[in-house]
Amino acid sequence: MELLVMGRVEPEVLEAIEEGLEKAYRGLVRAFRSKRALEVPKVAYEPRRYQYNSSVILDFLRRSFAPEGDKVLAITHVDLFVPRLNFVFGQAECPGRFAIISTCRLRPEFYGNPPDEALFLERCVKEAVHEIGHTLGLRHCSNRRCVMAFSNSIWDTDFKSAELCEACLRELTRYLRVHGKPLP
Known part of the structure; x- marks a missing residue:
């Protein structure tokens, strides 16, 4: 699975996500950092919202990016939304090949709190595991402690x-x- 940087993402974030994905999926997912980096497509920007439409970004990836891995997780710093929601932490094809997460609202500073690197990285891992779960056919879970539970707020992310x-x-x-993949 390819980790693709779109914009500004710290190496520590990539390292934490690599380790977190391999742990959560028990070796099924072998994450590696893409040798390529992309800019966030300008066409996805919505100036009235000061946010980027994650559906447009996923469509851009589908049409323009030839992956080196079976799955692609794009990681960006920009604030994401889908038309029906104020924001999203991430989005994925379910099932499918492409997913994206944003680090923007995962930072404690976004909520007026002091920086907390450990909490920030933990949130990044949870959102990465969640979105890759969707690419593997998993839907939202009703168990609020499960990583596949829907996060309506950062507090939901912190709880799971x-x-x-x-x-x-x-x-x-x-x-x-069913899909003939190796079992973890």
Whole structure:
């Protein structure tokens, strides 16, 4: 799985996500950093909102980016939205190949709090694991502690773990069997 930088992303974020994905998916996901980096497409910017439409970015990736891996997780610093919501931490094809997360609202400073590197990296990992789960066919989970639970706010992200619950692990196993993928 390819980690693709779009904009400004610190190396520590990439390292934490690499480790977090491999741990959460029990070796099924082998993350590597792309040798390429892309700018966030200007066409995705919505000036009235001061945000970028993540659906437009995913469409851009689908049309313009030839991945080196089976899955691509784009990581960006810009604030993301989809038309029906004020913001999103990330978005993914479900199931599919492409996903994106934003570090913008994962930073404690966004909420007027002092910087906290450990908390910031933990949030990045949770959102990465969540969005890659969607690419692997997992839907939102009703277990609020599961990483696949929908995050309506940063407090939801902080409450959930970085791990899949037992029900989501079973669903992932079923999905992988049907699609002929190796099991974790």
